[in-house]
Amino acid sequence: MLKIENLEVYYGGIHALKGITLEVPENKIVTLVGANGAGKSTTLRAISGLVSPSAGRITFKGEDITGKKTVDIVKGGITLIPEGRRIFANLTVLENLKMGAYARKDKEEIKKDMGKIFELFPRLKEREWQQAGTLSGGEQQMLAIGRALMSRPQLLMMDEPSLGLAPLLVKEVFNIIQDIYNQGMTILLIEQNAAAALQIADYGYVLETGRIVLEGPGKELADNDEVRRAYLGKA
C-alpha cells in the first residue's frame, strides 16, 4: 500500500535519514523501532509531507506522493497522529474531533463515525464539551487517536502513542490499536515500547541513526538476540 524507497532527509547539515526502504502492505500493522534520534519520527513526517526528502520516493497505492503538500496527502488517505499528541488545547473535545473530519463533506457519515469513536472512547463522550487542554494525558491520547480516525484514513500512522502513559493505559492503547486494526485499518506504528509493538506487528523494521539495520516479521524480531539486547533490555 505504502512504499518507501531510498528515502533521505537532511535537517540543515544533519543527515537524519540515510536511505530508508520499507513497505506497509494493506491491512497490516508495521512497526518502526529504534533508539532516540534514530529517525523514526522523521520518516513519518516525510511521508506526511511535513519535511521534504532530498532523495528517494514515496508511493501510496501506486501513486507517487513524494513532495506533495500535507493537505493533499491527508486527503489522499494518510493520517498521522504526531508525536506528543498535539491535540488542540484551546478547542473542546467535540471540536477537536470535528477538525479530524475537516476535509470530509459527508455529514451523515461523519455523525456515524463520531458515534463510533464515542463508543470506542466513552470517556471522551462524557467530556464532549471540555476544553481538550484540561484532559488527562491518557484522555488526550485517546482524543488524538479519535481525531485521526475521524478523517477515515486508509493508512494510520502513529508516533509513539503510548508515550508518557501509565502501564495500564499503555495496555489499553495497544488494545485500541489492535481493535482498529481488526476493523481493517492499515497501521504504521512507531514505539519506544518495542516489545509491545513487535508483539502486535505483522512486520517490523529496526532503525539505527538513519538506516534500517534489521527487518522481519514482528515476532521474529522480538526473538532476535540483537534486538532483545539493544531494544528490549534483555540479555
Next chain:
Amino acid sequence: MTLETFLQNIANGISLGSLYALIAIGYTMVYGIIRLINFAHADLLMVASYAAFYGILVFALPWWVSFLLAIVITTILGISIEKIAYRPLRDAPRISALISAIGVSFLLENLGIVLLGARPKPFPRPEEVVWNIHLGGISFLSLAIIIPVITLVLLIAVNLIVNKTNVGIAMRAVSRDFETASLMAVDVNKVVVTTFAVGSGLAAVGGIMWSLQYPQIDPLMGVFPGLKCFIAAVMGGIGSVPGAMIGGFILGMGEVMLVGLMPELSGYRDAFAFVVLILILLFKPGGILGEHVVEKV
C-alpha cells in the same frame, strides 16, 4: 452634568466604543492566527474612507455602491498585504514580519500623501445615512443609532463564524498549531486569508463609519484610531475576539466619559487609553480575556 448631556455622552461612548471594537477585532484575529501585530491594519481605515470618498464625489456613484466597493477594495488590499508582505516571512523570525508590517503601513501612508494629497478632505455625509433626530429635549445624529446597530450585527456574525462554523474552528486550531492543523487537511493559507478578509472587511466598515462620524479624512487618519484599537485589543487580551470587543467598548466609553465628566482633562484624552491599558495589564497581564489555556504535556 444634566441628564441630557449624560445621555448624550453615553450615546457617544457607545458609538466610539463600537468603532473601536470593530477595528480592534482585525488586530486580535490576525495576531491570534499568525502572532503578528498588523500595523497596516490602521491604514485600512484610511483606504476605505478614500475609496468611499472618490466613489461618491469623483465617480458619482450612489453612496451605498461606493461604500460596498470601498469594503471590497479594502478587503482585497488586506488579503494582498498578507500574501505579499507577510506570507513569505511566515517561517522567518517574528520580528521580520513585524518590520514588514511597519513598512507596509508607512508605504500606504506615504502613498496616500503623494497620490491623494496631505490636505484633509471633507467626507460626504449622504442624507439617507446621516440626519438629525429630535427626541424630547435632545437631538442627535442618526449615526448614534446606526453605528451601534451595524456594529452589533457584525459582532454577532463574527462570533458565530469563529465559534460555530468549521472555518471558525479551523481558525482557532491554526492559531494553536499550524502543523497539526495541516495534518487535519486544513489549508492553512486559506484560513489565514479568511482571517485577513474578515479583519479587513470590519476595518473598512469601521473606517467608513468613522469618517461619517468625524467627517474629515486625510492619509494619516488611521494612525490614532489604529493605535487606540490596538490598545483595546491588548486590553481585552490579544488573540481573543470577545476581548477585543470588550476592550473597544471600555476604551470608547471611558474616553468619552472622561472628557464629559472632567472637561479640564480633555487634553489627556489620548493618554487615557494608555493609563487604562497599564492598569489592566498590571492586574491581568494577559488582558481581560487573555488566553490561559491549561495545557498538560
